[in-house]
Amino acid sequence: xxxxxxxxxxxxxxxxxxxxxxxxxxxxxxxxxxxxxxxxxxxxxxxxxxxxxxxxxxxxxxxxxxxxxxxxxxxxxxxxxxxxxxxxxxxxxxxxxxxxxxxxxxxxxxxxxxxxxxxxxxxxxxxxxxxxxxxxxxxxxxxxxxxxxxxxxxxxxxxxxxxxxxxxxxxxxxxxxxxxxxxxxxxxxxxxxxxxxxxxxxxxxxxxxxxxxxxxxxxxxxxxxxxxxxxxxxxxxxxxxxxxxxxxxxxxxxxxxxxxxxxxxxxxxxxxxxxxxxxxxxxxxxxxxxxxxxxxxxxxxxxxxxxxxxxxxxxxxxxxxxxxxxxxxxxxxxxxxxxxxxxxxxxxxxxxxxxxxxxxxxxxxxxxxxxxxxxxxxxxxxxxxxxxxxxxxxxxxxxxxxxxxxxxxxxxxxxxxxxxxxxxxxxx
Numbered sequence: 266x267x268x269x270x271x272x273x274x275x276x277x278x279x280x281x282x283x284x285x286x287x288x289x290x291x292x293x294x295x296x297x298x299x300x301x302x303x304x305x306x307x308x309x310x311x312x313x314x315x316x317x318x319x320x321x322x323x324x325x326x327x328x329x330x331x332x333x334x335x336x337x338x339x340x341x342x343x344x345x346x347x348x349x350x351x352x353x354x355x356x357x358x359x360x361x362x363x364x365x366x367x368x369x370x371x372x373x374x375x376x377x378x379x380x381x382x383x384x385x386x387x388x389x390x391x392x393x394x395x396x397x398x399x400x401x402x403x404x405x406x407x408x409x410x411x412x413x414x415x416x417x418x419x420x421x422x423x424x425x426x427x428x429x430x431x432x433x434x435x436x437x438x439x440x441x442x443x444x445x446x447x448x449x450x451x452x453x454x455x456x457x458x459x460x461x462x463x464x465x466x467x468x469x470x471x472x473x474x475x476x477x478x479x480x481x482x483x484x485x486x487x488x489x490x491x492x493x494x495x496x497x498x499x500x501x502x503x504x505x506x507x508x509x510x511x512x513x514x515x516x517x518x519x520x521x522x523x524x525x526x527x528x529x530x531x532x533x534x535x536x537x538x539x540x541x542x543x544x545x546x547x548x549x550x551x552x553x554x555x556x557x558x559x560x561x562x563x564x565x566x567x568x569x570x571x572x573x574x575x576x577x578x579x580x581x582x583x584x585x586x587x588x589x590x591x592x593x594x595x596x597x598x599x600x601x602x603x604x605x606x607x608x609x610x611x612x613x614x615x616x617x618x619x620x621x622x623x624x625x626x627x628x629x630x631x632x633x634x635x636x637x638x639x640x641x642x643x644x645x646x647x648x649x650x651x652x653x654x655x656x657x658x659x660x661x662x663x664x665x666x667x668x669x670x671x672x673x674x675x676x677x678x679x680x681x682x683x684x685x686x687x688x689x690x691x692x693x
Contacts, residue, residue: 389435439480546595
């Protein structure tokens with residue numbers, strides 16, 4: 266949009282056009298969307314309001330009924346938003362340009378560059394899985410990916426902006442390479458991508474975002490354990506520690522495989538940070554099932570949990586189940602897992618005390634402290650020093666403070682984030 270003459274401003278500022286990008290993972294999309302639209306109208310009553318994203322794909326008519334919304338764009342049409350905005354009339358009815366979800370087969374490359382600390386690089390989109398609780402395949406379409414060649418080009422572009430960390434993202438990241446129309450039937454793999462990124466000649470470190478346990482292969486784990494560029498941090502969705510619930514969820518693994526992956530990671534990288542996603546109150550989850558999950562997680566050598574309370578999603582198999590868990594029970598189980606997560610995280614921090622780790626310092630600071638994250642995802646603070654912002658430094662981890670973060674002491678600066686100049690054509 267900026268290339269077509271638009272200027273980006275803060276969402277809180279007065280603007281001519283507001284774009285609301287919606288989610289479908291939680292059941293609060295409708296409520297949140299209405300609230301944001303009202304806040305926009307209070308700031309700029311005459312502004313155009315466009316709603317895009319997963320909720321817009323799944324329920325466009327529902328969004329169109331929200332007073333103040335001018336246009337609703339689905340999974341494919343959102344990429345044409347600038348063209349639509351030039352044509353619509355604020356005083357006419359709401360336009361809906363959704364699509365059949367089979368249509369978005371092309372891959373649109375994207376990465377964030379709004380702040381200089383890290384960039385989120387999308388390498389994969391869509392999902393071919395059919396988990397019984399999830400609407401993402403309906404909202405995002407089939408799995409599709411960028412090519413390794415294009416990803417490498419993106420990495421050099423990001424590095425040229427002086428950004429020292431790149432997070433590889435996707436809807437189902439481990440499925441990178443399949444169904445790629447640019448590869449003429451040849452499927453690349455995520456492991457091949459990881460190997461190629463290790464070779465890039467720029468001072469960046471890579472972090473792998475959420476990856477399914479059945480797609481996190483032994484080859485990937487072993488490669489990361491010896492890598493100079495990939496940090497020791499994995500986020501691996503579990504969803505349940507009960508095999509009977511995993512089967513009801515239509516997950517593609519059982520708890521034994523998950524435990525094997527964690528065990529291998531820790532045997533090769535004892536300092537590695539491992540996070541997990543868990544859903545509580547899934548239909549049919551008995552108290553015995555939940556305690557099975559709790560015990561499994563308690564014994565597992567992971568570092569933190571993201572615990573989600575199950576919410577019914579229309580057009581999913583799970584929503585049709587009669588084995589409904591009371592909402593109060595769901596929330597109690599979530600609270601229990603979040604308390605367990607706090608204990609796990611503090612234990613992981615304690616294991617790293619008195620060690621030295623590479624810390625990327627952010628813009629997150631106050632007058633006294635500057636904050637950053639270690640390669641293995643420990644939040645650290647050091648006495649404020651403007652010169653440390655957006656740099657990677659070796660830091661000695663001294664103590665766990667009252668905030669629950671680490672107090673550290675810088676040892677030396679490894680590399681900063683100047684602007685690098687590359688001739689991108691060299692990497693064609």
